[in-house]
Amino acid sequence: MATDTTTVAPPGAPAGAPRAGRRPALRRDGRYASVFLAPSLGGLALFTLFPTAMALGISLFDWPVFGERSFLGFDNYSHLLHDPVFRRVVLNTVLFVVLYVPLNVVVSLGLAVWLGPQIRGRQVFRVLFFIPVMTPMVANVMVWRLLFQPGGLIDGGLQAWFGIDAPNFLGSSSWAMPAIVAMSIWQGFGYNFLVFSAAIDQVPQSQLESAQIDGAGPLQRFRYITWPMITPSMFFATTMTLITSFQVFAQPFILTQGGPGVATQTIVMYVYNQGWQFLQMGLASAAGWVLFVIIMGITAIQFFGQKRWVNYDV
Amino acid sequence: MKASPARTRRWVTAALSVLALTAVAACGGNNGSGGSSSGSADKADLTWSFWVAGSEDQAAWQKVADQAHTDHAGITVKLQGAPWDSYWSKIGTTLAGGKAPCIIGMQSLRMASYASAMLPLDDLMKKYGLKAEDFDKPIMDGLKADGKQIAIPYDSGPMVIFYNKDMFKAAGVADPKPGWTMDEFKAAAKKLTAAGKTGLVTTPGDLGTMSWVRTMTGAEPLSDGKLNFTDSKFEQGFSQYADFVRTDKIAPQVPGGNPDFETQQFTGGKAAMQLNGPWSLIDTKGKVKFDLGIAPIPAGPDGSKTYTAGSGFGISRSCKTPDAAFQAIMSMTSEKPLTVLAEAGRAYPARTVAHPAWFTAAGIDGAKETIDYASEHSIPLVTSKNWVQVADLLNRFGTQALNGEIPPDQALKTIQDQAGAGS
Numbered sequence: 008m009a010t011d012t013t014t015v016a017p018p019g020a021p022a023g024a025p026r027a028g029r030r031p032a033l034r035r036d037g038r039y040a041s042v043f044l045a046p047s048l049g050g051l052a053l054f055t056l057f058p059t060a061m062a063l064g065i066s067l068f069d070w071p072v073f074g075e076r077s078f079l080g081f082d083n084y085s086h087l088l089h090d091p092v093f094r095r096v097v098l099n100t101v102l103f104v105v106l107y108v109p110l111n112v113v114v115s116l117g118l119a120v121w122l123g124p125q126i127r128g129r130q131v132f133r134v135l136f137f138i139p140v141m142t143p144m145v146a147n148v149m150v151w152r153l154l155f156q157p158g159g160l161i162d163g164g165l166q167a168w169f170g171i172d173a174p175n176f177l178g179s180s181s182w183a184m185p186a187i188v189a190m191s192i193w194q195g196f197g198y199n200f201l202v203f204s205a206a207i208d209q210v211p212q213s214q215l216e217s218a219q220i221d222g223a224g225p226l227q228r229f230r231y232i233t234w235p236m237i238t239p240s241m242f243f244a245t246t247m248t249l250i251t252s253f254q255v256f257a258q259p260f261i262l263t264q265g266g267p268g269v270a271t272q273t274i275v276m277y278v279y280n281q282g283w284q285f286l287q288m289g290l291a292s293a294a295g296w297v298l299f300v301i302i303m304g305i306t307a308i309q310f311f312g313q314k315r316w317v318n319y320d321v
Numbered sequence: 322m323k324a325s326p327a328r329t330r331r332w333v334t335a336a337l338s339v340l341a342l343t344a345v346a347a348c349g350g351n352n353g354s355g356g357s358s359s360g361s362a363d364k365a366d367l368t369w370s371f372w373v374a375g376s377e378d379q380a381a382w383q384k385v386a387d388q389a390h391t392d393h394a395g396i397t398v399k400l401q402g403a404p405w406d407s408y409w410s411k412i413g414t415t416l417a418g419g420k421a422p423c424i425i426g427m428q429s430l431r432m433a434s435y436a437s438a439m440l441p442l443d444d445l446m447k448k449y450g451l452k453a454e455d456f457d458k459p460i461m462d463g464l465k466a467d468g469k470q471i472a473i474p475y476d477s478g479p480m481v482i483f484y485n486k487d488m489f490k491a492a493g494v495a496d497p498k499p500g501w502t503m504d505e506f507k508a509a510a511k512k513l514t515a516a517g518k519t520g521l522v523t524t525p526g527d528l529g530t531m532s533w534v535r536t537m538t539g540a541e542p543l544s545d546g547k548l549n550f551t552d553s554k555f556e557q558g559f560s561q562y563a564d565f566v567r568t569d570k571i572a573p574q575v576p577g578g579n580p581d582f583e584t585q586q587f588t589g590g591k592a593a594m595q596l597n598g599p600w601s602l603i604d605t606k607g608k609v610k611f612d613l614g615i616a617p618i619p620a621g622p623d624g625s626k627t628y629t630a631g632s633g634f635g636i637s638r639s640c641k642t643p644d645a646a647f648q649a650i651m652s653m654t655s656e657k658p659l660t661v662l663a664e665a666g667r668a669y670p671a672r673t674v675a676h677p678a679w680f681t682a683a684g685i686d687g688a689k690e691t692i693d694y695a696s697e698h699s700i701p702l703v704t705s706k707n708w709v710q711v712a713d714l715l716n717r718f719g720t721q722a723l724n725g726e727i728p729p730d731q732a733l734k735t736i737q738d739q740a741g742a743g744s
Contacts, residue, residue: 072417073437092739156576158517158591166517177576178724259578266577267720268727268735283410285710286417286434 059299066293072286083293092269093277093294099184100273100298104252106188107195111248112241115196119203120229124212133204140197148261151190152177155262177263180270187258187271194258199244206240207233235318242317246309253302274298362644364395368422369634369649370412373402381665385475385658389649398424398649409709416637423640424650427472428632429463430527433706436466440636443470445647456671459629463701472635473654476668478599479629479699480532481691482619486612488513488593497616499625499694503537506619510571513593521565521572522583522592525719527712528630529596531702534558536618536626548705548740550733559722559729566723575720598630599692603666603683615688617695627695628702631671711740 066084069077087093118136122129139147154160155176162173176186210233218228256275259265265272265280272280274294282291369386373379379402386398401422403411409431415421416438427435446453451473453461460477464470482497489496494509510520523529534540538558543549550556565572573592576582584601586592588608596618597605606613618627634653636646652658659670663679669692670679680689705711714736722732 072413073434152576152579156579156582157573158586175574175576175724177578178574178720180721180726183577262578264578264716266717267724268717271577272717280710280713283413284713285707286413 062292062295065288066296068289070287070289070292072288076289079289083289084297086290087293087297092272095269096272096274096277097297097301099269099271100253100255102184103188103191103255103273104249106184107191107252107255108245108248110188110192111196111199111252112245114192115199115244116203116241118196119200119207120233122204124208129204133201136200137197139194144194144257145261147194148190148258151186151193152262155186178267180267183263183267183271187262190262191252191255191258195248199248202240202244203237206237210236238317239319242309242313246306249305249309250302253298253305274301361395361642362648363393365397365423365642365645367396367398367424367642367646367649368401369398369424369426370401370403370408370415370422371426371634372405372408373400374404378402381662381667384661385653386649388655388658389652392652392655393645393648396645396649398653416639419639421637421639423636423642423646425472425635425637426632427464427635429460429474429630429701430704430708430712432464432466432471433704433708436471438638439466439471440638440640440643441469441471442473442636442647445643446470448644449647449651451651455673457629457631457673457696459696459699459701460631460633460671463629463631463703464633464635472633473650474631474633474671475654475659475662476600476633477629477631477671477696478669479692479695480528480596480598480618480627481695482594482616483587483597483602483605484594484614484616485587485590485592485609486614488518488590488611489614492593496614497619499617499691501616501619503619503621507569507571510565510594511569514571517591519571519573519586519592521594522586523562523565523572523596523723524575524580524583525715525723526580526583527704527708527715528598528628528702530559530562530715530719532596532618532627533562535628536621536624537561538621539623539626542711543703543705546705548711548737550737551730556730556733559733563719563722563729567725567729572723575723577717577720599669600631600667602669602685602688603679606683606685607666613685615685615691617691617698625695625698627699629696629699630702632668633671705740707740711736714739 067078067080069079069083118132122132126132152159156162157173157175157178161176165171165173174182176182214232215228218232223231254275255273256279259271259273260276260279263271265276275298278291278295278298281287281294367389371382373382379400382402383400386400389396389398408426412421412425412435416425416435421438425435425439427439432439445451453470456474457477459479460474461470464472464474484497486496489509492513492515494512497505497509513520523533531542534542534555535558538554538561540552540555540558541549542555544552550559566574573586579585583592583595583597584605587595588605590609590611602613602615617625619625634650636643636650640646654672656672656674659672659675660678662668663670663675664682666682670676676689718727718732718735721727722729
């Protein structure tokens with residue numbers, strides 16, 4: 008793969024231009040490239056491609072950590088399809104994504120626009136907003152648990168001031184997921200905020216000013232100048248946020264352990280529980296592959312869809 | 322950039338060396354496994370895999386391990402510690418792969434899952450003269466699978482009620498005595514529930530829930546080794562237990578996913594009682610600012626009934642020096658290390674001769690009377706092979722049942738459906 012570079016013409020080289028003199032150098036570059044790429048390619052093959060293929064194989068077996076293994080064909084997949092718990096788990100994951108991704112983008116973009124280049128002290132805000140991203144998730148979740156639980160800060164505060172009980176956020180099926188989404192947004196928006204901030208900084212001040220002179224209001228300036236210019240960052244941010252939010256694990260794992268019932272259990276948690284808690288590697292691998300296919304599908308749709316709205320020409 | 326062929330060769334050699342070193346390092350990661358240890362009955366370097374909570378814990382348990390070397394000059398035991406959760410996933414894969422250390426820490430509730438990869442110890446007990454009657458019977462039985470001894474216990478404990486004596490006094494409720502009834506318990510808990518505080522705090526943990534169900538109706542979670550949650554007596558007992566939160570409201574709503582909630586509420590003085598094991602007693606006493614008391618679980622129609630759980634040490638089947646490993650375990654569970662652990666306020670010792678040291682360390686009036694009574698009225702909680710899954714499901718759907726989100730029998734049916742027969 009890496010040696011392909013020897014046959015690629017350098018960008019901008021006119022077609023049919025004499026290339027004979029450049030070839031040895033390119034070949035050398037290709038060799039260097041393959042040497043430098045070898046460790047990461049080796050790592051990719053050993054730690055990603057091989058386990059992924061292995062998981063596909065295991066998913067076709069009844070594969071307990073202890074005891075006899077037996078070939079099942081697609082029985083694990085059909086079990087997952089008919090299991091009300093797994094269906095709920097997929098639904099929970101989708102619900103998390105549907106709530107989390109748009110809210111995350113709105114909050115981070117909103118703050119990035121608001122804290123534009125003209126705002127004083129914006130570096131301080133950037134650091135402040137990025138702190139939750141840098142702190143370990145476990146520490147964040149522990150603090151939010153103290154906020155949410157019965158007799159916790161929210162409940163205690165409401166009782167002291169208004170004499171009313173707060174909902175049992177983490178123990179109620181209807182409140183647990185919104186509580187996790189709220190915590191996740193607080194924890195995660197800082198990253199996209201930085202991405203959007205950097206993109207907004209790249210928008211030429213002169214264009215914005217000339218538009219202003221031409222009478223364009225703030226909304227129009229955002230819609231017709233800023234927005235087209237930040238669409239590549241938007242594409243990057245939404246794609247990455249979607250992928251990571253489909254893989255959500257730590258927040259529900261520590262905040263609710265997937266409960267009450269299975270109200271906040273996500274696909275990765277299901278995989279973890281089946282594999283490492285209940286030692287059923289076959290079922291865990293099958294569920295892992297279901298998630299892999301979902302993420303691949305969504306990412307592919309995004310890549311095909313980007314032509315319609317992402318602007319690389321600026 | 323200039324690049325001579327010699328320079329290129331140097332680069333390639335360097336890169337390959339790095340790769341080779343990485344591969345060697347990756348392959349060399351198994352050195353710690355004691356399964357490959359060789360030696361004789363009196364001479365062996367053994368590895369002991371166990372759960373530890375931190376460096377202080379590690380040091381305390383290493384002292385237990387050193388007892389083996391003190392007793393047998395040729396035997397050394399090296400402790401390989403891991404935190405509780407990762408311990409179990411790690412031990413599962415190493416046992417299955419036949420690469421487990423010789424000595425394995427084992428908890429009675431999880432033993433059914435791992436017993437097939439452990440060596441039965443009955444012959445070794447006979448050979449080296451370890452007497453079962455020197456240990457608490459319920460936990461010795463609790464570490465048996467199919468009638469065979471799988472591990473030798475170091476700690477034991479029947480579930481008992483911890484209570485806040487100060488809250489009892491302030492509410493004018495008499496201290497509970499062995500033999501107190503469910504009605505007396507409920508009346509006390511109702512009186513204690515006031516001003517944002519509750520008489521009880523409970524979460525659907527396996528040991529606690531099973532103990533309440535057993536004292537209420539005598540129902541047990543397994544019948545002929547199969548999960549039996551949809552049995553009508555079990556449903557009835559579980560439903561009465563859920564009522565503590567659901568209808569009686571003598572205990573607060575249960576938050577999902579906080580295993581420490583009970584302890585936090587109780588030690589924080591927000592709940593007057595909790596069901597707990599003696600293994601937590603001395604630690605709890607150190608944390609609380611009130612006078613701590615203990616009492617047996619209230620008696621249902623057929624008297625006070627509770628469960629015992631505990632942990633011990635066993636030998637993996639892949640161990641090549643089982644004799645040496647057994648002698649090490651005998652030393653590690655002998656009077657001296659268990660007394661040292663008891664004096665330090667750790668586990669309630671499984672060996673009866675070490676009990677007095679623990680009661681002295683606990684310094685709680687009536688503790689001996691209560692624990693002896695509870696022990697007599699307890700049996701080991703025998704679990705299914707997939708108990709980890711059952712306990713997980715119980716936590717999930719039990720929380721919903723206790724909080725009144727779903728009917729208790731529906732919760733039990735879901736658990737039974739998901740967990741299957743439990744093998």
